[in-house]
Amino acid sequence: MNATQTLLLDLGEAAMMQRGFDGFSYADIARDAGIRKASIHYHFPTKQDLGLAVLNRYSHNLLDRLAEIRQSTRTGGQALATLIEMYRRGACNGGLLCLCAALSGDAHAIDENMRSALKRINDLVVQSLEDILIIGRKDRSISVGGEPKAEATSILATLQGAQLLARAADDVGAFDEATAMLRTRIFRA
Amino acid sequence: MNATQTLLLDLGEAAMMQRGFDGFSYADIARDAGIRKASIHYHFPTKQDLGLAVLNRYSHNLLDRLAEIRQSTRTGGQALATLIEMYRRGACNGGLLCLCAALSGDAHAIDENMRSALKRINDLVVQSLEDILIIGRKDRSISVGGEPKAEATSILATLQGAQLLARAADDVGAFDEATAMLRTRIFRA
DNA sequence: GTCTATAATGAGATAGAC
DNA sequence: GTCTATCTCATTATAGAC
Known part of the structure; x- marks a missing residue:
């Protein structure tokens, strides 16, 4: 994976989060990368x-990031707050969606390989959230009322939906309002 | 608004909910409507x-539907359950997104008029949810812990996010899991 | 690895006959 | 109102020179 490929992945990722899979073209990426679009096909034959x-790099980085959050926080509540902040940062940066939310909206436009990668990433985040909830329940830093798996799924849905609302309103305030309830369930420990 | 225009609106709405604004073309609609794409331009000059x-018809119909829900239900809890079921039906029908979720993902592709219509519809649903929560709190059919406005926004985010997850997983079960917590907050009254 | 050049296709949109 | 025909442009993708 050389510098050009890394740059193309960076630009591709940003474009997908901004405009979805069928919202960007090789011409866009080529312009930003300072090369011709035919050159992109050398590195990535098809879109x-x-x-x-x-998606694969995103998944890998996300795993690292989730592990890092767990290591750098003392309580489940702190981990959850960090995760919420992670999703908020996207909504801040010009209404970016997390890659999963962006690609779920474009599910019709992606092939089977991308779709299964998408599924795996959602599952991975739900699993991580579930772990965080279980820890938070033990250390009394998060109020967990129901089944951790269902609560984790609900939290991911709320975070992705909050990004949609923030983008529609063109205002991060919508993200904050949609996640306010979530934050009240986190106790300082 | 004649029969052809109504048909075009029906097909356009379905296409947007399935594939987003830049995921369908006049050619698609023309095929399904049994007319040529040039004829669509007669009724709707631009996409x-x-x-x-x-969006305008959707907004109008939604207002009717929300009023109908309030009239046909005795408690706030029943109204909320009906609203959840309304969003679930989309997720059931081949992973449809509500029009707002679909267009939020395509915010880059729509013009200022469509964007402000989108905002208004989200606000309208949040307002309606807020009313339902206040009623549900009074009649003790919904557990409402925080500010009704923030809770309403959170619920809308969860519903839209649950549709995204169901589509990504290609399984309505994901919608049900993401909204399970929500349903436990509704009491039979 | 990157380029120019060019398919091949499909998009949104318009002109003008019927 | 709907049609055929056409325009213009952007898209993904490939061939072959450098």
């Missing part, structure tokens, strides 16, 4: 190849 | 004209 590579 | 007309 789906690029999309899948972006 | 944004069609999109705006779809």
Whole structure:
């Protein structure tokens, strides 16, 4: 994975989060990368190849990031607050959606490989949220009322939906309002 | 608004909910309507004209539907359950997104008129949810812990996010899991 | 690895006959 | 109102020179 490929992945990822999979073209990426679009095909023969590579790297980085959050926080509540902040940062930066929310809206436009990668990433985040909830329940830093798995799924839905609302309103305030309830369930420990 | 225009709005609305604004073309609609794409331009000169007309009708119908829900239910809890079921039906029908969720993902592709219509519809649903929560709190059919406005926004985010997750997983079960917590807050009254 | 050049296709949109 | 025909442009993708 050389510098050009990394740059293309960076630009592709940003474009997908901003405009979805069928909202960007090789011409866009080429302009930003300072090369011709034919050159992109050398690295990623088809657009789906690029999309899948972006998803795989995203998944890998996300795993690292989730592990890092768990290591750098003392309580489940702190971990959850950090995760919420992570999703908020996207909504802040010009209404970016997390890659999963962006691609779920474009499910019709992506192939089977990308779709299964998308599924795996959602599952991975739900699993991580579930772990955080279980820890938070034990250390009394999060109020957990129901089944951790269902609560984790609900939290992910709320975070992705909050990004949609923030983008529609063109205002991060909508993200904050949609996640306010979530934050009240976190106790300082 | 004649029969052809109504048909075009029906097909346009369905296409937007399935594939987003830049995921369908006049050619698609023309095929399904059994007319030529040039004929669509007679009724809706530009695609944004069609999109705006779809949004305006959607908004109008939604207002009716929300009023109907309030009239046909005895408690806030029943109203909320009916609203959840309304969003679930989309997720059931081949992973449809509500029009707002679909267009939020395509915010880059729609013009200022469509964007402000989108905002208004989200606000309208949040307002309606807030009313339902206040009623439900009074009649003790919904557990409302925080500010009704923030809770209403959170619920809308969860419903839209649950539709995204169901589509990504290609399984309505994901919608049900993401909204399970919500339903436990509704008491039979 | 990157380029120019060029398919091949499909998009949104318009003109003008019927 | 609907049609055929056409325009203009952007898209993904490939061939072949450098």
